[in-house]
Amino acid sequence: MTTITDVARRAGVSPVTVSRVMNSAAHVRPETRVRVEQAIAELGYLPNTVARSLRSKRTRSLALLLPDITNPFWTTVARGVEDSAQALDYTVFVCNTDEDPRKQQRYLELAVSQRADGVLIAACHSDAAALRVLREREVPTVVIDRRIEGWDVDCVLGDSTGGARALVQHLIALGHRRIAAISGPAATSTAEDRVTGYCRALAEAGLPVDDSLIRRGQFRTCAGEELARSLLAEAGDLTAIFAANNAIALGAIDAVLAAGRRIPHDIALVAFDDFVDCSHLFPFLTAAVQPAYDMGCEAARLLLARLAGSGPARPQHIVLPCRLVVRHSCGSRLHAGAETLSLPSTVTGLPLPGYRG
Amino acid sequence: MTTITDVARRAGVSPVTVSRVMNSAAHVRPETRVRVEQAIAELGYLPNTVARSLRSKRTRSLALLLPDITNPFWTTVARGVEDSAQALDYTVFVCNTDEDPRKQQRYLELAVSQRADGVLIAACHSDAAALRVLREREVPTVVIDRRIEGWDVDCVLGDSTGGARALVQHLIALGHRRIAAISGPAATSTAEDRVTGYCRALAEAGLPVDDSLIRRGQFRTCAGEELARSLLAEAGDLTAIFAANNAIALGAIDAVLAAGRRIPHDIALVAFDDFVDCSHLFPFLTAAVQPAYDMGCEAARLLLARLAGSGPARPQHIVLPCRLVVRHSCGSRLHAGAETLSLPSTVTGLPLPGYRG
C-alpha cells in the first residue's frame, strides 16, 4: 500500500511536507501544496490512521457501550451519537454489553487498548467501581441514561423519575388503585429512578405503596413476561401495570394475554420507552418517550467538546424531559392533558381506520 | 500509560518476552511466563492496539457499512455481525451510509485508512465501480443484501425474488388483480430483484404487468408515502400494494389511510422485511421476513474465515430463504399454505384478545 514516503518522492518533497499538507498546517508554499495534492490524487493515497494515531496519541474514535443495539431505543441513541461524531470526523465503534458486567468489562478494556479518545457508556451498574478502568486512566467519559454513584462524571439522561411519575399519575387519574411496577435491575439507577417515580405518584395521590407489587428483573422481554405472570397470579386485584422499559412491556403484554386478560379492559399497561417506527403505525402502547436521538447527540457533543478542550469545567448532568404519549394500552381515550405532550399523529384516541384486527 | 517496556522492566525480562507471553507464543519458560503475567496484572497493563496494529498490519477490526442502523432489519443484521466478530475478538465499527453514495465513499476511504481487516457492506449501488477503493487494495469484502454487477465478490443475501414472488402470489390467491409495487432505487439489486419477483408472480398467474403500477424511490418512509399517494390518485382500480421494504410499507400505510381507504378492506398491503419486536406484538403486516440475524452472522463468518485464510476458494453467493408471514394487512385470515412458513405465535388469524383499538 502506498505510504507518505511514496507521495513525498513523487512530489519531490520530504514526508514531513506531505504531512503538513494533509493536516493543512501552515508554512507550505501554495505551489508545493498543489504538487503534493496532485501526487496524493495520482497515487490514490489514503493515510494510515494507525500510524498516525500511534504518533499523535489520538485515534479520532469513540467507544459506545450499550445494552443491546437491537432495542429501538438504543438504536436511536446510537444514531444520534454517530451523527454527532461523524460531523467531526470521529469514528464510533459499538459494543453490546447485554447488561452483562463481564462483557462490559471486556469491552472497556478493549476501548482502552484501542486507545479510544473517549467512551460513551450506558453502564450496567450504577456503582462507579465497574468504571475504574476508565477513571484510573482518565479516559474522557460520558455516561448515558444512567447515574453513577461515587464518580462525578458527565452524564446525559432522561427524566426517569418524572416520566414514571407522569405515567402512574395518568393511571391513577383513570381510576386505577392497584398498580404494579415491573422494573429493571436494582443496581441500575434508571430502574430505581423509575420505581421512585412510581412510588412518588402513589404517595402524592395518598395511595399506599405495596412492596409486593414492585418487581425487579432484567430489562428484557423474558423477565417482563415472567414477572408479569407471577404478579397476575399472586395479586388478584391488580388493574394496571407500569413497565419500566419497552422490552419489559412486551413481555408483560404476552403474560397478560396468556393469562386470558385483555389490555386495557382488564389490565391497563403503560411503559417507559417506545418502539419508534411501530408506535407510529399501531397506536397502542401508552408510554413515556425519551428523546433518544437527542440523548445520543448531546452525549456525543459533550464528549467531543471535552476532547476539544472546550467543554464545561465541571462535570455536567444533563437531564432531558420525556414526553408522555397517551395511547390505548391504558384505557384512556382522552387527549393528553396539561402536563403531557403528545405525538400529534398518533394520539387520535381512535384506532386507525381499517385496522380492526 | 504503562507500556510493554514497563512490564518488561518489572518482570526482569525484555519487551520481546512480554510480547511472547501476551500472544501466547511458544518458547517461554513457565516460571518466566508467571513473572510476566504477574507484572502485567500488577501494573494493570493493557496493550496498545494501535502500536500492535501498525507493526503486525492487522487491526482485528471490521467495518460495517449499512443504510441506517435505525431500521430494525439492519439493526438485527448488525447484531449478527457483532456477535460473530466478537467471538473471535474482532471489533466492528458501524457506519450509516443513508444510501448516499458520497457518504458511502467517505466511509469506505475511512475503512481503508483505518486499515480495517475486512469490510461488510450493503452497497447503495449495484455497480462495482463504487467499491473500487476496496477492490484495488484487495480488502477482503462481503456484500450484504445486495448483488454487485462486475465484481465477483462474496455476498450474503435474502431471496428477494422468491420472497416478492411469494407475497404477490399470496395476493393473487386472495383474488387481487390490480397490484402495485413500490420498490427502492433501480440501482439497487435488491429493489430490482423484488420487482422481478413481483413481475414473475403476475406473469405466472397470466396477469398483465402494468408498468404504471411499478414505482421506484428511496427505501424510505417518505418515499413510500409519496409513491403510494400518487398511485392511489392515478390508479383508481388498485386493490393491493406490494411494498419492497418495511420503511416503504410504513409510508404506504400512511398514504392509504390519508386517502380515506382502509387496510385491508379497501387496499391490501404486503411488504418485504418486518418490524421484529413490534410484529410480534401487533399482528398486522403480512411480510416476507428475511433471516436478518443469520445474514449478519453468515456474512461475518465468511469474512472472518477469509481473514483466517480458511475461507472457500471461490467467492461465495449465499442466498438465505425468507419466511412468508401472513398477517392481517393483506386481508387473509388463513394460515399460510404449503409454500409458506409462519411465526407460530403471530399467525393466529385472529386479533390479540383485548386489543380492539
Place this chain on the structure above:
DNA sequence: AATTTGAACGAAAACGATTTCATGATATGC
C-alpha cells in the same frame, strides 16, 4: 549594512508494539 524575523522545508527521533535475526544453553541422536 548588519541584524532580526519568520517562512519553507528537511533530518532525525519518537510512538509502542512485533518481527527478524542472533546467541548461549540444553537436550537429542548416533
Place this chain on the structure above:
DNA sequence: GCATATCATGAAATCGTTTTCGTTCAAATT
C-alpha cells in the same frame, strides 16, 4: 562424546506517521 536440533531469550530493525529541532534563505528592521 560430538554434531545437531530445540529452547529460552534478547538486540535491533521495523511499521508509517507526527513531532521536534535545525537549517536555509528572503524580507523586514534597525
